[in-house]
Amino acid sequence: MKFDTPSAENPTDRLRVVGQPVDRIDGPLKTTGRAPYAYEHHDGFTGGFADGLARPAYGHVLGAGIARGRIRSFDAEAARRAPGVLAVISADNAGPLGQGPRNTAKLLGGPRIEHYHQAIALVVAESFEQARAAARLIRVEYAREAGEFDLAKVRDSGRAPQDEPDRRLGDFAAAFAASAVRIDAVYRTPDQSHAMMEPHASMAAWDGDRLTLWTSNQMIAWGRADLAKTLGIRPEQIRLLSPYIGGGFGGKLFVRADAVLAALGARAIGRPVKVMLARPLVFNNTTHRPATIQRIRIGATADGHIHAIAHESWCGNLPGGSAETATQQTQLLYAGAHRLSALRLATLDLPEGNAMRAPGEAPGLMALEIAIDELAEKLGLDPVELRIRNDTPVDPHEPQRRFSQRQLVECLRTGAARFGWAQRNPVPGRTRDGRWLLGHGVAAAFRNNLVMKSGARVRLGRDARVTVETDMTDIGTGSYTVIAQTAAEMLGVPLAQVDVRLGDSDFPVSAGSGGQWGGNCSTAGVYAACMRLREQIAQRLGFRDAAAVRFADGEVQAGGRVAPLADAVRDGELLAEDSIEFAGLDRKYQQSTFGAHFVEVGVDAATGETRVRRMLAVCAAGRILNPKTARSQVIGAMTMGVGAALSEALHVDPRLGCFVNHDLAGYEVPVHADIPHQEVIFLDGADPVSSPMKAKGVGELGLCGVAAAIANAVYNATGVRVRDYPLTLDKLLGQMPAPG
Numbered sequence: 001m002k003f004d005t006p007s008a009e010n011p012t013d014r015l016r017v018v019g020q021p022v023d024r025i026d027g028p029l030k031t032t033g034r035a036p037y038a039y040e041h042h043d044g045f046t047g048g049f050a051d052g053l054a055r056p057a058y059g060h061v062l063g064a065g066i067a068r069g070r071i072r073s074f075d076a077e078a079a080r081r082a083p084g085v086l087a088v089i090s091a092d093n094a095g096p097l098g099q100g101p102r103n104t105a106k107l108l109g110g111p112r113i114e115h116y117h118q119a120i121a122l123v124v125a126e127s128f129e130q131a132r133a134a135a136r137l138i139r140v141e142y143a144r145e146a147g148e149f150d151l152a153k154v155r156d157s158g159r160a161p162q163d164e165p166d167r168r169l170g171d172f173a174a175a176f177a178a179s180a181v182r183i184d185a186v187y188r189t190p191d192q193s194h195a196m197m198e199p200h201a202s203m204a205a206w207d208g209d210r211l212t213l214w215t216s217n218q219m220i221a222w223g224r225a226d227l228a229k230t231l232g233i234r235p236e237q238i239r240l241l242s243p244y245i246g247g248g249f250g251g252k253l254f255v256r257a258d259a260v261l262a263a264l265g266a267r268a269i270g271r272p273v274k275v276m277l278a279r280p281l282v283f284n285n286t287t288h289r290p291a292t293i294q295r296i297r298i299g300a301t302a303d304g305h306i307h308a309i310a311h312e313s314w315c316g317n318l319p320g321g322s323a324e325t326a327t328q329q330t331q332l333l334y335a336g337a338h339r340l341s342a343l344r345l346a347t348l349d350l351p352e353g354n355a356m357r358a359p360g361e362a363p364g365l366m367a368l369e370i371a372i373d374e375l376a377e378k379l380g381l382d383p384v385e386l387r388i389r390n391d392t393p394v395d396p397h398e399p400q401r402r403f404s405q406r407q408l409v410e411c412l413r414t415g416a417a418r419f420g421w422a423q424r425n426p427v428p429g430r431t432r433d434g435r436w437l438l439g440h441g442v443a444a445a446f447r448n449n450l451v452m453k454s455g456a457r458v459r460l461g462r463d464a465r466v467t468v469e470t471d472m473t474d475i476g477t478g479s480y481t482v483i484a485q486t487a488a489e490m491l492g493v494p495l496a497q498v499d500v501r502l503g504d505s506d507f508p509v510s511a512g513s514g515g516q517w518g519g520n521c522s523t524a525g526v527y528a529a530c531m532r533l534r535e536q537i538a539q540r541l542g543f544r545d546a547a548a549v550r551f552a553d554g555e556v557q558a559g560g561r562v563a564p565l566a567d568a569v570r571d572g573e574l575l576a577e578d579s580i581e582f583a584g585l586d587r588k589y590q591q592s593t594f595g596a597h598f599v600e601v602g603v604d605a606a607t608g609e610t611r612v613r614r615m616l617a618v619c620a621a622g623r624i625l626n627p628k629t630a631r632s633q634v635i636g637a638m639t640m641g642v643g644a645a646l647s648e649a650l651h652v653d654p655r656l657g658c659f660v661n662h663d664l665a666g667y668e669v670p671v672h673a674d675i676p677h678q679e680v681i682f683l684d685g686a687d688p689v690s691s692p693m694k695a696k697g698v699g700e701l702g703l704c705g706v707a708a709a710i711a712n713a714v715y716n717a718t719g720v721r722v723r724d725y726p727l728t729l730d731k732l733l734g735q736m737p738a739p740g
C-alpha cells in the first residue's frame with residue numbers, strides 16, 4: 001500500500017481497541033520468566049532443530065587492551081589446553097571477514113586494533129566459567145600507537161560531514177551583531193552509554209551452510225544483511241530471531257561482536273554457541289552516544305523575538321563514523337530570519353559512536369533549551385512565554401513546508417497550567433524548603449517523526465484466530481500489544497483472538513525499532529496487510545463492495561446483510577501480506593513531535609545534592625495507539641533524562657583511550673529512589689499525514705528536553721548556571737548561595 005495522500009477516515013478511527021490503555025499482551029510471559037531472551041535457550045530448547053541445541057557451548061569475548069595499534073603476538077596455547085576449552089577464535093584462524101556497512105569498526109579486530117575492547121578473540125568452552133577462565137590465559141603483546149581521545153583537543157580539526165552540510169539563512173553575523181539582546185554560550189554533553197538491562201547476547205547454530213542466530217537486536221533486516229556481509233554468506237542463509245529484547249535504546253540497532261563471534265564459534269566446533277557480552281564490554285566494545293561541544297548564539301529583539309540563531313556542534317568518531325547531529329532541532333523549533341547551523345566531526349580513537357535514543361535532538365536540546373532559558377532571563381521574560389512568542393508554523397528554512405501538526409504552544413500552556421508554573425519565583429535561590437533550595441524548570445521537547453517502509457502478513461485461521469507475523473521487534477516498547485490492537489480493530493475481533501509473532505527474519509520485513517518510528521510504521525504495515533485480508537474475507541463471504549464492509553464484533557456486515565467472520569474460513573484459512581510504503585508526504589510536510597517538560601528540583605543548600613521532586617511531560621505525537629504503553633515509554637524516557645542531567649557520563653582515560661567507568665557501579669543510571677512522581681499528558685490529535693494509523697513516535701520525544709528542564713530548575717534553585725553535563729554536585733559547590 002502506497003501512502004501518498006493524507007489518510008481519510010478508516011477503521012482505526014473507531015478506537016474500540018486502538019487507542020485503548022490495554023495491558024501488554026506479553027506481560028505475563030515476561031513476569032513469569034517464560035519469554036525466552038537470546039541467552040536463555042537452555043537445555044531442552046530445540047529451536048526447531050532435531051538435536052544439538054540441548055547442549056550449547058559458551059563463548060567468552062576477549063577485548064583489546066589498547067585503543068590503537070597492532071597485535072604483535074597472540075599466544076592462545078595455554079587457553080586451548082585449559083579444561084573444557086573447545087576452540088579459540090581470533091583473526092588468525094577466523095578466515096576472511098567482511099564488514100557490514102552499519103558497523104564502523106571491525107567486530108573481530110586484529111592484527112589492527114581500532115578501539116579499546118574491540119573483540120580480538122572468542123574462547124569457546126563447555127561452560128561459561130571455563131571459557132572466561134581460559135580467556136585470561138591468552139597472552140597478547142601489542143604495538144601501541146598514539147591516539148586522539150580528547151574532543152576539546154581535536155575539535156578544530158573537525159570537518160562538516162558530507163551528508164550534513166552547514167545550513168544558512170539570511171545573514172546571521174550581521175543580524176546577531178545588531179540584536180538588542182544576545183547570548184553566546186558553550187555547552188558540553190558527555191559520552192553516554194545505552195546501559196540497557198540485557199547485555200548484547202546471541203546464540204548461533206549451523207545446519208550445513210545455514211545459520212540460525214537468536215540474538216537481541218532492534219533491526220532484523222539490517223542485522224541479517226550486515227551479518228551476511230561480515231560472514232561472506234548470502235542473507236538468505238541466515239535466520240535471525242529476536243523476539244524479546246531487554247532494552248536497546250539504539251545500542252542494538254546493529255549486530256555486534258556477540259553475533260559474529262557466536263556464529264564463528266558455532267561453525268568452528270560444529271555445535272551451538274552462546275555469547276553474552278560481559279557488562280564491561282558493553283561500554284567499550286559496543287557503541288555509545290558521542291560527546292558534544294556546542295556553541296549557541298541567539299540574538300533577540302527587546303520584546304523577545306528571536307532575530308538571529310546559530311547552533312554549532314563539534315563531535316568526534318572513528319574514521320568512517322557518523323556525526324551526532326545535535327543541531328537538527330534548532331533548524332525547526334523556533335522562528336528567526338537569520339540562521340546558521342553547523343556540525344563538525346573530528347577523528348577520535350575512542351570506541352565507536354552511534355545512535356542512542358533520540359540521537360541528535362537529545363544532546364542538542366540539552367544545550368539549546370538551557371540557552372533559551374538564559375535568553376529569557378536576560379530579556380526578563382518568562383521562559384514559557386519566550387518559547388511561545390517564537391513559535392513557527394513552518395520550516396523556517398523552507399517556509400512552503402508546513403508542519404503536519406505543531407502543538408508546541410499547546411504543550412507549553414497545558415503543562416504550565418497543570419504544573420502550577422505561575423507560582424514559580426523567577427528569581428533564583430529564593431525558594432526554600434528546610435535545607436533544600438527549590439527550583440522549577442521548563443524545556444521544550446522536539447523530535448522528528450521518521451517513517452520507514454514496513455510489512456506484515458496476517459492470517460485468519462480456521463478457528464477464526466488472527467495471527468500477525470512481521471519481523472518488527474519489541475524492545476520493551478509494547479510492539480506486541482499495539483500490533484495486536486491494530487489487527488483486532490481492523491478485523492473486528494477481541495484482542496484475545498489475536499496472536500502476534502515478531503522478531504523473525506522469516507517474517508515480512510518491518511520498519512524495526514529505531515528512531516521512534518517503530519510504533520507508527522509497524523502498525524501501519526499491519527493495517528495494510530489487514531486491508532488486503534478484509535478484501536479476501538469480503539470476497540469469500542460474497543460481499544461485492546469490499547470498501548463498504550464493516551468488521552465488528554466477530555461479524556462482517558454490509559448492505560443489511562450480516563455474516564459471522566468464521567464463515568469466511570470454513571473452507572480454509574486466509575492469508576494476506578502487504579506493506580506500507582511512505583511516498584513523499586514526509587517531504588511535503590514537516591513531520592515532528594512536540595512536547596514540554598516541567599521539573600521541580602530540590603538542591604541541598606550545603607552539599608549541592610540535587611533531587612528531582614516532580615516531573616510533568618506534555619506530549620503531542622499524533623494519535624496515541626495505547627496510552628498505557630506510551631506512558632511507559634515517556635516515563636522511562638524522563639527517567640533517562642534524569643540520568644543525563646545528573647549522573648550519566650562515560651569518563652575517558654586519556655592514557656588508555658577507554659571509558660573507565662564501564663559498569664553500572666561507575667556509570668550511574670537513575671534507580672527507583674531517584675525518581676519522583678511523574679505525570680504524562682498526551683494531547684489529542686490524530687495526524688492523518690503521518691500514516692493510516694495517524695500516530696507518530698513518542699518514545700524518544702519523552703527524553704528530549706528533560707535534562708535541560710532539570711538544569712534550568714537547578715539554576716532557578718541555586719543561581720548557578722551549569723553548562724557542562726552532568727550536573728554533579730562538584731559543579732555547584734562553592735557557588736551556592738550563602739546560607740541565610
Ligand code: MOS
Pocket residue numbers: 218248249250251253355356357358359513514515516
Ligand atoms: Mo533509536 S537511537 O534509533 O533505537
